[in-house]
Amino acid sequence: MSRNVLSDPATEAADPIQLVAPDGSRHHHPDLDAVLTDVNDDALAELYTDMVVARRIDTEATALQRQGELALWPPLLGQEAAQIGSARALRPDDFVFSSYRENGVAYCRGVDLDDLLTVWRGNASSGWDPFAINMATPQIIIGAQTLHAVGYAMGVKFDGGDQASIAYFGDGAVTQGDVNEALAFAASYQAPVVFFCQNNHWAISEPVSLQTRVPIAQRASGFGIPALRIDGNDVLAALAATRIALERARAGDGPTFIEAVTYRMGPHTTADDPTRYRDRAELDAWAEKDPLIRVERFLATRGMAVDGFREAAEHRADDVAEALRQGLIAKTDPDVEDVFGEVYAEEHPWLARQQEHYRRYLASLDDSGDRTPPTGEGDR
Amino acid sequence: MSRNVLSDPATEAADPIQLVAPDGSRHHHPDLDAVLTDVNDDALAELYTDMVVARRIDTEATALQRQGELALWPPLLGQEAAQIGSARALRPDDFVFSSYRENGVAYCRGVDLDDLLTVWRGNASSGWDPFAINMATPQIIIGAQTLHAVGYAMGVKFDGGDQASIAYFGDGAVTQGDVNEALAFAASYQAPVVFFCQNNHWAISEPVSLQTRVPIAQRASGFGIPALRIDGNDVLAALAATRIALERARAGDGPTFIEAVTYRMGPHTTADDPTRYRDRAELDAWAEKDPLIRVERFLATRGMAVDGFREAAEHRADDVAEALRQGLIAKTDPDVEDVFGEVYAEEHPWLARQQEHYRRYLASLDDSGDRTPPTGEGDR
């Protein structure tokens, strides 16, 4: 009865913006096309190669996990377009804050392949030097990194830089207080930050519909942040949307929110069994929209020799996979001294003492690492 | 350049819905009018009286604070219409979760006047029994109560009740993670809850523009929650909006968000000095929109004898103020046993032991409460 007085949030969302349809046909969108004028065949081939490599990294890591070389792995299968498209829009001096699943992004940032899997092997709490590739190491606490991205962008604004930061997070994360506070702070300070939400439809076993009944992109407007909702399986849409957001950031226009609608085709992690909670049919429907096949089809429509491309890309992917595997297997286990390493920048006598006592304890063990039961008298 | 692809959150907000203008003229709004058909002259007089009483409670408490009878007081001056209008829309069996400033709401709920000021005297952590008036005691942690309201409403839904809950919070609170999570949970469960945000323009010294650059009501739509933005100094608009929201709740239509645009005409609390951060001119402009004067003017347009009404209302207010003061002054200080009271429902030997030791300690003091220095030998 009182419907018309209410703002109507349930407005049916327009379909996400798509530049390349699943069948490979090219749709046009003036705003997005405008930022893609430089994307020629070579650039397309590179994007395609990146996606093939990202998928191969994923497959290889999954295999390594099965073989016991990794403790765990969070696959990105299905999300290659969202990750590669967005990451390739960034400048090297922009700064990335991601969750655990952005292995494709890390690859684009130029992570040393030796470092990519370290965390998942249990060798270290993080693999790479954040400042070497301007990307923070994977964040496990859902949503926490979005505030870091906003703070970083505030810093850029304060020190007069022209960089931007980008926060990657999932559809589940949008419920967390931190993500919403990040939106509020970003809007308040008009910070040069891009919120890149990969709506892969699932948060472990929870469907996105449990987190929100309206499109995630709509969340942003409640905070005064402009949003784009794109087909996340379309690498060109992801690239264009991120470029638009970055331009806005650099122009001093503040934050932008991108919802990339995609799908997690694999399990949440290698420890997950998605058959417990989702239907085969859903998976099959999304397989039709595979981001890689779509680019191949698009390349074909442009008259390019897809087989050749695929071969070259897979060749590259083979090399990367091999490097990944060799790098991992060559890794020596971390040293006991690393247990105590770098907790504090400055002196900490208590911890130093614990470390010293533990050294003594280890020294008291016999060669096979067993305790030698005491003989003789104790002293005090 | 890429403006049109972006959702545009900065759309200039329509003026808040107003039924009674500052000059007392009556505006019409079909949806709101439709739920006010029963509001006759008597009802108007009652709303007016409530507002006068609420303001008097406020003045009296402020005076009591100055006289040292209260430690602190958070005035509602200027927010009477928002509080009375919304509270009078509630049924006794609805449940209220408020912040510290909703003293007008507590009055409408029928709080025992003896209990209203106890907290602010420092006698107890909360004055009243939440279940006696179906209102939780004041929440100090900004935003925390909004989740409680949502949980309560979920419970109503689960146990098949037809009650609703209402959460009162401020413009500052909208930045807190908890408030945003409350919106997300409410939307997800379609809980029968009303979010009633009094945008009084300030969070202590922080202007609302620091929290959001778009109208607060817009926040709700990002969560899929319908919203109304009303003139919070208009008691009829507040009453109507809350009735609409409650009807929706009872009809199973889920949560509704109301932004009541009002103004905190006093200091944040009696400890605050607002001249440090805001201009006299702003205050003066809002004085023009005073919620009480407005009702008087409206009553006059209806040909009612305002002076008589005012006199009756003030008479009632005098009685309430007197009861408040007497009740407060008659309060005896809380007992030392209250220190340990009701921490746990079940046995807790450690706390019992602490209490026992403290009893012994008190017993060891002399009559004036001083320690008697030991003489003689100690024992172990």
Next chain:
Amino acid sequence: MSTETAQREDARGTQTLTFGKAINAGLRRALSDDPKVLVMGEDVGRLGGVFRITDGLQAEFGPERVLDSPLAESGIVGTAVGLAYRGFRPVIEIQFDGFVYPAFDQIVSQVAKLRYRTRGRLKMPLTIRIPFGGGIGSPEHHSESPEAYFAHTAGLRVVSPSNPQDAFTMIRQAIASDDPVVYFEPKRRYHEKAEVDLGADLSAMPLGAARVASPGTDVTLIAYGPLVKTALDAAQAAADEDVSVEVIDLRSLSPIDFGPVEASVRKTGRAVITHEAGQFAGLGAEIAASITERCFYHLEHAPVRVTGFDIPYPPSKLEHHHLPDLDRILDGVDRAMDRPNSLTGLVEGGA
């Protein structure tokens, strides 16, 4: 209700159950005994939780009794508080120890204080289940031992079962308690099996009465949760060296049932306390301080703490260094017994 379900509910006999299944059985019993009991948390419904502790409960009791909560811990605890206002008894699952901190404010400022705030008018019968501790090779934030934070918070009860029988009994007691209870589940023990008496009488033992898990005369070894098993193994190994260790399983971490601890230390004069959490201001400090206060004239040696280090939880390849194991506990026993140990030769103050 299916016959199978009915059977399961009727089951009151003794069964061999894993630790995880014992909790599941306790939850099922609580859900069927009291319609006000709810189970809520991330992935607890359809999936049955990442550890499958709530497996089958949503199918049996429906999605309004066993709720998949949206992904926000403060939201979960905060809505549970609201449900308690409405008379429900929510049982929350926090997916892993390291994910409880977003809910810390609601737990510390609301759950713990509401009874006191309302002078007993409002009950807060929440149970907050937290799989905790290390040893399962997980990444960061999945192996923490945050019990001291909660033990230091007045208004909460904190417990941790060490075996399937206690897991079953204590989850039911926690849910039945009108106080909020943080229930720490030693996740690395989820797969250990034992006989569980499903007919065990709740009233026979108050929630969290400490137990002498293994009697002894030379030294008291105090443990809880995941390390009780390690402590029992250590006691056995010590016996081979003619040291008689009395192992106490605290069960309740706040309040601590101190009687058995006190009685044991007065007998042995020596105490070793072990936990996975870091040492500094950990629960071991309280236990050591209380032992000293209450048994000073019986002590032959200062209470010895064998704990995790004061570091963020290390990467999993290094966690075996961090976690107290049998040998480190025995070294601590040696120290308490004034037998040669790894710190022998250090001056006092090196212990």
Next chain:
Amino acid sequence: MSTETAQREDARGTQTLTFGKAINAGLRRALSDDPKVLVMGEDVGRLGGVFRITDGLQAEFGPERVLDSPLAESGIVGTAVGLAYRGFRPVIEIQFDGFVYPAFDQIVSQVAKLRYRTRGRLKMPLTIRIPFGGGIGSPEHHSESPEAYFAHTAGLRVVSPSNPQDAFTMIRQAIASDDPVVYFEPKRRYHEKAEVDLGADLSAMPLGAARVASPGTDVTLIAYGPLVKTALDAAQAAADEDVSVEVIDLRSLSPIDFGPVEASVRKTGRAVITHEAGQFAGLGAEIAASITERCFYHLEHAPVRVTGFDIPYPPSKLEHHHLPDLDRILDGVDRAMDRPNSLTGLVEGGA
């Protein structure tokens, strides 16, 4: 820059300042010495904070150095972490002790762990200022003593000054430290005055070196923050009763500079520890346990704790019962000295 400002900045002499003004002077110095230092928090800008600790700083350094943050503590700490990634040194004000919990996750899981996580590649030079403790007649959540939570968190440093000079020096040291420092300000001492040497050399004393605040020989009294003054008063009162109390002001709560504590207790053989926070698993437990570990053979009596009760902070009319005062501390001293005291006659275990 105005002449007045220039003068203030140049001020290096000794001035009589309140505790609050001393912190203000330290912040001002840090802001002018290092352009990467930022001050952020609720109401810290135009208002100068509800306690006026940041008074005048925004006017002097501008709104991009002294930021009024939107109202969300997790947001404040989380954005400060991002600013640290960018090379800034944020100084955060949490308005009152009871409002830090919404930021607990960012503090415990990010601020404390990021250096370890990144193996030293990322510095976290945050300073988190928290006005803490009771005694000012405030409502709930405004009088808490949450220091044990932070002290138990590896990766943080926790300090609390007890006087204006230390307040000035320690805030500058905290900001200068590349580690995150939680800086607890005893809010009920804000108005106490003392001479402050504004030229004090930071390098002369490491951050948080404990100090013997008053020498003595019979018993060691360990305090920090707001209770140091109370402890000194108690020492004076004890002197009248011919008991010589050595008062130690810890300054740093994590890590604790234990040398002076150990030296003192080895001399006196007796220790009393006092804090406002609840006793159970409080910092006093660690201090008592460590004293026992390190000085066992010198102890004449178990370390005595005189602390707040294990209750939610009581309503302000009752807070004087909860807060250790001079008489309660003296009663604790009597206990430690084996002189008649309030627990005399109770069996061991009653202390």
